[in-house]
Amino acid sequence: MIRFIPGAPRGVPPRFLSRLRSLAVPTAWGAVAVAYRMTCPLARDDAIGARLVSSAVLCAVGTGIVLHIRRRMLSEVRHARRIAEAAQSVLLRPPPPRVEGLAVAAVHLSADLGARIGGDLYEVTATEHGVRAVIGDVRGHGLGAVRTGATVLGSFREAAHDEKTLDGVLRRLERAMDRHLSERGHDDHPVQDAAPAAEEFVTVLLLEILADGEVHALNCGHPWPYRLTGAGAEPLARADPLPPLGLFPLPGELPATACGRLLPGDILVLHTDGAEEARDADGRFFPLPDVLTEAARDRPQTPQAVLRTVLTALLDHSVGPPKDDVALLILRNERCSPPSRPTSSVPRSATADR
Template sequence: MGVVALADVAAGPSMGFLPLMAVGPAFAPLVGGWRRTAYVGGTALLLCLVLGWYDDMTTLRRGSVVVVSVVGVTLAGLVAVAMRRRREAELDSVRSIAEAAQRVLLKPVPKLAGRLRAAVSYTSAVAEARIGGDLYEVVAAPQGVRVIVGDVQGKGLEAVETAALVLGAFREAALDEADLVAVGSRLARSVDRQLDGEKFVTAILAEVSAHQVTFLNFGHPAPMLVRGGGTVDLPEPESYALPLGLSAHGTVDPQPYHAAFLPGDQLLLYTDGIIEARDGGGRFYPLTERAHLLKEDDPESALDTLRQDLLQHVCGPLQDDAAMLLLRYR
């Protein structure tokens, strides 16, 4: 508005810059409330009256039209502010409900589970979302600490719904079943009954007991074991089973396999959003080469360091959800 006023004074009444004064009240609702919009509109109206008198337009129809235009745009801006505030309130309400639902679905894992310390890092590929299609859980059962990390096919609300289904089935089975194979079988039956079409979930189940970890892999990336001496192992089954939800294809059930897990070792379970993250040159994130980043005493700080390194690798937002679950002995 100041530029328009200066241009009008410099050019004189012949150029007719005065109608551009309505641009100020038009943009005011985008950046402020009703007080600011009214203030900008009042300032524009005052400038129009002063410049109209200066240009000797007070008796001309054009001057009246400019004043009416500024008043009309200001009133429209006040209405727009009221509508924007109402929609912002509705959005805040919906967002608070969504965040509450997300906290119920992916509850914070216990920092201490049996003889283990646990930490989780989750980065959703969906802007302003805390969860997506990845899932995790830690359950301290009588047989040992049982965990799951999974990745649902797809994104958005449908993926969140499927993640809720898998987590609910695992939380119940992990406390009821005698061994990890029975947990996996019950989980597979529950998912098969409720998933439709070609939906599926890759998942890895683990049970830690007596310095040993047992795995059950449903088409999921191999876990990473970081030994106390710094060496890295990727325990893999002899043959991979298909993901959960695809048992109709007549595949064999996954077979359990074991690995030593001693004090001083670290077990990292993760989703493919970690190892498939690419940098600008198309290179995948070298997770095993970054195992030394997990050396910090606090497991949550160690995961945060690894997550920051991942974000630096991709130089931007992740294209897929990325979840990591770290287990250590106390």
């Protein structure tokens, strides 16, 4: 749809008028330089003083043109940054601070310099089937990974509410990924630096936290999260994961892994492999379990405090910016303990009457 600016001639696109306005200032400065050269006697005088004046005029004209171009470029950069921030808020939006009794904190660090979104994804939402969360990691990074991550996130945001079971959610993600790869294979204008469709995949971890704290999980090639308790940090589960989405079809049966109960005060730390694979100057990996064990002993123990501890240690450990995207999603159970079920007993009076 083409919009027209009031007062503009019919049939002239607004973009064309905008370009004309952007050329108005440089054209005016050029006209000043030409007029000075053709009409001013000093421009044709060979004396040193006249030459100095002419040089000063030409420098002023050049400076004006350069400043105008600089302001124009800064305006376009700010506009592009606002668009990127709007895209981030839609694609990788910040989670709410609380979701059905769970305190939430999250962060994403992109490996691309200046980028605000990348190949990592996360989401947590309250549904009638319990609180459901996803974290994933697309192969590679850049615009191609962003498109794949958007496909998986968009499918999860609908399936998390529509599907009664966790395996149903994963089936929906698989179908969305298959459609995305099929479209990628027929794309006449592939995204630069994107992996070939045949090599594209995404690791995904799905969690379901019920009202009583019971946790169920389906893992497709993703690192298991850590549970932080008063005793320290331990993996939520040790079961072998399924293959990542996009590499192989999912098996016919998808039994969810029972991960026990998330007690009041317990914390889950979901992460992508960029957090564990960050290296220091000597090539040593980031000791995420040790850092989380230390964070489990700190007080106050909130998702924001744990996040701050991990990020500080990660940035101190790494050499320069991260070589891979890093995402952290932290959940703390702040619900009250579920009431114990009453046990049926026979009143004494009834026993005495027998």
